[in-house]
Amino acid sequence: MEIPHRHLFGPGPTNPYPGATAAFADPLLGHLDPVFLELMDETCAMLRQVWGTDNARTIPLSATGSAGMEAAFVNTVHEGDVVVVAVNGLFGQRMCDVAARCGAEVVPVEHEWGQPVDVDRVLSAQPSPAIIAAVHAETSTGVRSDIAALGADKGDALLLVDAVTSIAGIELRADDWGIDVGYAGTQKCIGVAPGLAPFTINDRAFERRVEKPRSWYLDLGLLGGYVGEASGSGGRTYHHTAPTAMVASLHAGLARILDEGLPAVWERHAAAGKLLQDGLEERGLELFAAEGHRLPELTTVKVPDGVDSATVRKALLEKHSIEIGAGAGAYASSVWRIGLMGPNATPESVELILAALDDVLA
Amino acid sequence: MEIPHRHLFGPGPTNPYPGATAAFADPLLGHLDPVFLELMDETCAMLRQVWGTDNARTIPLSATGSAGMEAAFVNTVHEGDVVVVAVNGLFGQRMCDVAARCGAEVVPVEHEWGQPVDVDRVLSAQPSPAIIAAVHAETSTGVRSDIAALGADKGDALLLVDAVTSIAGIELRADDWGIDVGYAGTQKCIGVAPGLAPFTINDRAFERRVEKPRSWYLDLGLLGGYVGEASGSGGRTYHHTAPTAMVASLHAGLARILDEGLPAVWERHAAAGKLLQDGLEERGLELFAAEGHRLPELTTVKVPDGVDSATVRKALLEKHSIEIGAGAGAYASSVWRIGLMGPNATPESVELILAALDDVLA
Incomplete structure (x- = not known):
């Protein structure tokens, strides 16, 4: 099957950094190989940097x-917990669905699409929610x-944040901003193929976690031993077979990013x-997201x-x-959604897409 | 980081087929690209062959x-369902844990490790279970x-089967044997890196499924639209971003297997x-699994x-x-567990491991 080269300027996946692709050609390692465990440890350490966190459980x-x-939800939502969700787009909506399946009493705070989260409205939606969630x-x-404003006044609630499209693209400081639980993806600004979810949870949230969550696969209590977060490489126990090729690729992508500097x-x-x-505006096109x-x-x-x-x-x-x-x-x-993520965040990509739009819209 | 070449003769992952690794170097495709959808369709079609099934939802x-x-469990277990699990090893035990988290009343049928499933004992464990599960x-x-014997006399129960280590390694005929729901892995006899779970479910099981399962990510009702199982390529709706690089690699691995012939x-x-x-026996070593x-x-x-x-x-x-x-x-x-899976199922691999054991045990 002939695979064409695409300029991936959509909402993700983006084209990967060359090093992230090259890492797939390295010999495959077993998930308990000492070299893989070292690679995993380094990957977790680099993830802490892009998250802006010291959380061991990253x-x-x-x-x-x-x-x-x-x-994020299955490990933190106890049956009947009030979860306030800021909904200003599809992924806020999805949070409501996922939290409800975990047994939450969901309080959605709806926004017009294209607008940012109204921090005051979210914070005052309920007197003492267990969790406040936002994208x-x-x-x-x-x-x-x-997010920093949400974190500053969250009170006793846990702050749960979707950083899928922000991580390694715009400023993100999980610890400074009071993020207790965060998840992301590899296929956007990290510049690695889709397949892994960079995840972080601090002690405060981990201590409040569900002891036996509805998901075995995503049970952080079981996963902890596997990635050796607390015990170091010596204490690894088998949980599931890690996708070792994907982790090697992520390792390479993160190294590329940190080499350039966040x-x-x-x-x-x-x-x-x-x-x-x-x-786009010079061409008379109108942007959708709220200015600023x-x-x-x-x-x-x-x-x-x-x-x-x-x-x-289709023409593009x-x-x-x-x-x-x-x-x-x-x-x-x-x-339309036009992404310039990871290796595609360059003036050359901008020239390409603008020239192509000029051609197609002519 | 220097990555050594390993002969992966453990229980998985195995070394991948060279074509499966090479496919990682192909340009990355978006998950909604028409070429990717075609690649996904072909992958599903090839998966049907290795499963021995005509199930659309594969x-x-x-x-x-x-x-x-x-x-498998989260989509089929309704609160309080009786689920009989044949337990003759770690993965049978895990099934009990996973099924219980899905709300099942689990009836484990324990076996001595190293012995095969006692079909009569499993079939008579309960008069009318909703599900019978076995590895x-x-x-x-x-x-x-x-598995065929379980399927022949399962009655009205659904038969749920773990084929992680059997698929593409030994005879597997999901439809002929009466398997209603099956799951597998890519990193064993399929000879592809870990990261995907080949899955199949027939109409009978799909019709009895949980409408809104506890997992959003694994909700087959939502996933169906994404992979276009019923509607063809035209009707794809976004569910999540598929791991496109992994799917391309799986496509190549399956093509390699079917080219040789199952x-x-x-x-x-x-x-x-x-x-x-x-x-091993010639060397005086004793095998663990029951003969036959x-x-x-x-x-x-x-x-x-x-x-x-x-x-x-460590010496090996x-x-x-x-x-x-x-x-x-x-x-x-x-x-010890010694795997000869996918590309490693050769006389050369046997020579390598036996010579190495001779050396290390000398």
Whole structure:
């Protein structure tokens, strides 16, 4: 089967860093091999840096970002717990569904899509929720919300945050901002193929965890022994077979990012996003996300009147081998999502996509 | 970090087929790219062949084999259902834990480890269970059980089968044997890196499924639309971001197997396993699994008196770059597990491991 090269400028996956792809060609290691355990330890240490945390329990879960969301709720929601969810897009909605399946009494705080989370409204939605949950960078709308403000006034609640599209793309400081539980994905600004969910949980949340959660696969109490978070490499116990090739690839992607330096990586994403958003507005296109809250790594733009969204996306793919995303939910055909993530956060990518749009929209 | 080449002769992962590794170097595709959807369709079609099924709902779940077990129970166990589990090793035990978390009233039927499932005892354990669950090839003991006999007399119960270590290694005929729900892994006889769980469920089981299972990530009702099982490529809806690199690798591994032909692949595993088991017995070593029920792809052998299990495994790894497995559970230090799976099911591998054992045990 002939696999074409695509410029992956959608909401993810992005094209991986070359080193992350190259790592797949290394010999496969067993999941209990001492060399793999060292590679896993290094991976966890690098994940702590991109999360901005000292949490011992910072690990790549063996499934995609959505399983990270499930792990976050299934380990922390006790039957009947009040969980306040800030809903300003698809992933906030999904949080409500997942939390409810874990036995939560969900209190959704609805927002207009395209707007950031209204911190005051979320904090005052319930007097003493067990958990407050929010999405840092809403992949469905391209909006950034103020997690630090939520963390500052969360009270006794645990703060549970989706950082799938923010991690390694924009500033993220889990510890400084009071994030108790966080999950992410590899396939966006980390620049690695999809398949793992970088996850972090602090002692405060771990101590309140569900002793026997509804999920065995995502049970952090069982997983802890496997990744050796508390006991060091010596105390590893078998839980499940880790996806060793994916972990090796993640290791390489993280090393690439930290070699450049996180502030430089954030700046690169910021610059590319601004260049794209300026270019789109110069062309008379209208951005969807609220001004002042736009993500640089994921730009949402309104499909112009009289233009068919799918036709344009098909032409971009077939003529330019460029993938961009449709909108999400009610905006499926009225919004496009353009991602510049990981290795694609460059001026060259911006030139490519703008030139292709000029061609296709002409 | 220097990654050594290992001969992965443990209980899995095995060394991948070269084509499965090479596929990782193909350009990464988006999870909704038409080329990826075609690749996914072909992967599902090939999975049907290795499962021996016509089930439309045959897919690679986006997590490892253990998540396949969770998906099997979480989608089929209704609160309070009686689930009879044949326990003749670690993975039967795990089934009991997972099923209980899904709300089952679990009826374990215990066996001595190393023995196959006693079909009569399992079938008579309860008058009318909702589910009967068993492991086809117990990875912890190296034992094969008679799934066809369970299927023939299962009555109205659903038959749920773990085929993690059997798929593509020994004969497996899901439809002929009456398997209603089955899960497997990629990292054993399929010869692909760990990270996906080949899964199959027939109409009978799907119709009895839990409408809103405790897991969102593994909810087959939601997943169905994503992989397009019923609707064809046209009807794909977004559920989660598929691990596209892993799926491409699985596609290549399956193509390699079906190119050789399943009966030839089974025969190759059978021949390699017999050669190894004969060689071990010639050396005075005692096999652990009951005679007549031994898996060719995974051989269990007793650690000789006066020999330290860990010392031998360490010497094999450091001197010969060969990984074998410790035993499981109570047999952790008294049994070794030697796998000859996928590309390693060859006479050359047998020579390597026997020569290395001769050296290390000398």
